[in-house]
Amino acid sequence: MADDKPNCKVVLANNIAKSLLEEVHEGLKNIDRKPLLVGFLSSSDPAARVYAEWTGKTCNENGFTFELRETDRELLEDALLDANTDPAVDGIIVYYPIFGSRQDQYLQQIVSLSKDVEGLSHRYIFNMYQNIRFLDPHNTKKSILPCTPLAVIKILEYLRIYNTILPYGNRLHGRTITVINRSEVVGRPLAALLANDGARVYSVDVNDVQEFTRGEGLRKRRHEVVEKPGWTLENCLPLSDVVVSGVPGEQYKVPVNLLRDGAVCINFSSERNFKPEVKEKASIYVPAIGKVTIVVLLRNLLRIVQNKIEEEAEGQKTVEQASEAVQTSS
Missing domain, CATH: 3.40.50.720 (NAD(P)-binding Rossmann-like Domain)
Structure with missing residues (x-):
């Protein structure tokens, strides 16, 4: 008798997320600290809170630090600007919608490019639509893409x-x-x-x-x-x-x-x-x-930290080369 059961394979996000997490764990081995992701919650949307809690749980279970800052929406702009300049903060995520208008788009654009784990900054969006995959002319630093x-x-x-x-x-x-x-x-x-x-x-x-x-x-x-x-x-x-x-x-x-x-x-x-x-x-x-979206978020954060480490190393190398040049000339 023929088997009447459907031949469709149901693939759960958790199984896909596991393979991506292996890549993230491998990358973390080369970083001597836990990257800090700060989430800003100014929305009363229950789904936003669930997403924030889910993000925190996944971060803490996988070698990252997560800090949720609940901020009145009228104070959010200043809070984001402060986080942009805080050297302890590696990545920023904002749980939208907040105003449900163009004001949300404005908030997306004031998050620092170097901390935008969601890939919503104008530079990242421009690169995505223009099919520009790297941030540098040497094609070593990949652009960040929106998580979902x-x-x-x-x-x-x-x-x-x-x-x-x-x-x-x-x-x-x-x-x-x-x-x-x-x-x-x-x-x-x-x-x-x-x-x-x-x-x-x-x-x-x-x-x-x-x-x-x-x-x-x-x-x-x-x-x-x-x-x-x-x-x-x-x-x-x-x-x-x-x-x-x-x-x-x-x-x-x-x-x-x-x-x-x-x-x-x-x-x-x-x-x-x-x-x-x-x-x-x-x-x-x-x-x-x-669950895949959350892991992609961590992957983006890891990439941002890796880019930062590479930039600092390049800066140090430039300083050392300049110092050697001065010593040689004198």
């Missing part, structure tokens, strides 16, 4: 959706991906990152669909965006190898009947955007990504 979009990238790498035979930066060539959500925090950055890595991405929002690609044959250095007039999920989903959804509403569900057989489905919303029936169509289903 990067978590999805790391999940796709873990699932081997990325083709490692292809050159770095082109490894999604030939993949078609639908991203349902075009928020400035997750959806649009994710579509850009995936397209910059070579994928054809359909970015689906409430009112329209946009296509992100680097052109035929990946001829362009960075992604370009074109509107798809009249397109809906009915056009995108049957074409997509991967479907990533993050609609923050319990009423929304991805139409399972439109999914391509064997699609990879990833949910990054706090609400389940996929019905249980997704397992009858998908080959792989990742129901949540939160």
Whole structure:
């Protein structure tokens, strides 16, 4: 008798996070102290507090120090400026939303570039959209990417959706991906990152669909965006190898009947955007990504500390060379 059970493999975020944590632990071995991450909580949103507590727990369990500072939102700007200049603080994370307006965007921009573990500073966002992957001309210091979009990238790498035979930066060539959500925090950055890595991405929002690609044959250095007039999920989903959804509403569900057989489905919303029936169509289903996002946050913090150590070493080397030059000339 044939086995009627679905062949879909459910992959939990915890398993993916473990492999990334190994990389973080290895990097910490070369640092003689526990990096300090300071979180600022000025929001009454219960989800923000849960995220803050989760961050603290993960930090303390994995060789980092975490300090939560609960600050009145009207005093947050000054608190951030103080943390920027505090040499004991290695990284800063702010739990949004706070004002729920452009004022939040302003707060994102005053966090020091050298402490922005969320990758929300203008320089990092500019680099991400322009497909500039390093901060220095020698390509030794990698730019910081926003945590949730990067978590999805790391999940796709873990699932081997990325083709490692292809050159770095082109490894999604030939993949078609639908991203349902075009928020400035997750959806649009994710579509850009995936397209910059070579994928054809359909970015689906409430009112329209946009296509992100680097052109035929990946001829362009960075992604370009074109509107798809009249397109809906009915056009995108049957074409997509991967479907990533993050609609923050319990009423929304991805139409399972439109999914391509064997699609990879990833949910990054706090609400389940996929019905249980997704397992009858998908080959792989990742129901949540939160634990990967937290580890990516630690990975970003580690990278910031490593960049700082390298800069200090380079500065010391320059001083020593200048001193030697003076001694030689005298």
